[in-house]
Ligand code: ADP
């Protein structure tokens with residue numbers, strides 16, 4: 329029997345067996361249990377003092393992570409309701425790039441409370457109605473605590489730092505990384521907003537994470553043909569070519585009916601001449617560096633090298649696009665029809681070697697694309713750093729566009745208070761569900777407190793009192809949890825992250841509560 333299981337380091341956690349059909353309350357209970365189990369698995373990773381999880385997948389690969397969505401994706405989740413929770417984290421990651429643990433824990437809490445309500449014979453439709461009303465109240469509350477006006481660089485650095493605290497970022501300081509991330513996002517911001525996709529994150533093992541830097545331009549993993557030594561071209565004209573640089577026919581005996589040696593020589597000569605013309609055409613464009621997405625004939629490469637042109641072949645499509653954006657080159661397909669306008673410009677194209685690997689830096693002072701070049705001592709460190717940086721870029725972009733809210737649990741506390749106030753206006757038994765929604769929101773600051781080693785009951789009592797007079801949350805002092813003002817401490821999250829968490833978690837929980845028939849099929 330292939331049991332459906334959530335596998336964590338604690339061993340398999342069986343949720344539901346195959347070949348069963350469950351209906352009505354039983355189905356709801358199974359689903360809720362499955363969803364809760366998934367949420368529970370990530371609860372201890374929430375916040376700056378969250379624990380890392382070590383996961384081993386079925387092929388034996390080890391992942392160490394503090395990232396909610398990575399954790400959920402790596403877990404072997406195989407139950408429809410549990411999968412929905414994983415989808416909440418994935419949606420959260422795709423939409424805003426952070427808050428995955430928050431969303432999953434919150435969804436799990438909504439399910440746990442729905443279970444209690446079902447026990448009290450509250451009908452699923454009343455739960456759905458109450459949760460929807462509460463969600464709207466919570467979203468309004470998030471808007472209310474969102475800072476007005478433009479978000480300045482200091483505040484963006486706060487957001488970057490908050491998103492990275494507690495994540496494995498090696499020995500580099502969160503301040504240094506926050507600086508890099510904010511500079512990167514500012515570089516790709518114009519009147520149209522933030523061009524998030526023009527911030528690239530590249531990793532390279534072999535140095536400490538303190539060597540992480542911001543590159544004006546792009547870094548591609550390719551290396552040029554025929555160059556073993558260092559390559560460095562200054563003030564480079566760059567051609568990005570999207571067709572083969574080869575003769576029309578590479579097989580001599582296909583093109584010519586070869587009957588004697590003289591004819592063969594003539595055929596070869598004709599082909600040599602053609603390749604020579606092709607190489608000359610490419611060189612005559614004025615390009616110093618050619619990034620070709622297709623194959624380049626050795627003889628063309630050699631002829632270009634003779635004329636001092638650096639050539640790359642079979643360049644990955646994404647890399648070619650990145651080079652185009654960074655240099656302003658247009659894609660060319662015909663070597664005999666390239667204008668000066670089609671060429672891009674780079675201050676420098678440089679190949680650097682890192683042990684076995686090589687990378688090409690295409691830099692320009694005002695390049696519209698930038699790259700965070702992340703370093704780390706091991707694959708684990710760079711992988712975690714890459715995730716943390718990617719998320720930080722996402723949240724800084726979201727904060728620059730949609731504003732920020734005080735973090736450390738304050739946004740959730742404020743939302744819970746607003747929902748509790750507004751619940752009085754919700755009719756019938758749905759009111760119970762709205763109140764339950766507020767309690768579920770409270771679990772986020774409570775979990776932050778618990779993960780920071782505080783007594784969660786005392787902390788919540790103090791927090792409820794403190795938020796009456798202003799922002800309050802769970803902060804860290806000397807690595808221990810203390811209550812304080814997140815605004816003073818500079819702990820902020822993008823408003824979009826909190827909005828998305830509320831929306832995604834409510835949607836998933838209400839969907840799961842509505843299901844009352846489960847057929848487990850092969
Ligand atoms: P998520 O996947 O939900 O982003 P995290 O583990 O990143 O989970 O924790 C996010 C929570 O931790 C947010 O509520 C955020 O405000 C809070 N947080 C981040 N940094 C700090 C900090 N330095 N002090 C207190 N809270 C913080």
Ligand code: MG
Pocket residue numbers: 426427428490491
């Ligand atoms: Mg986070």
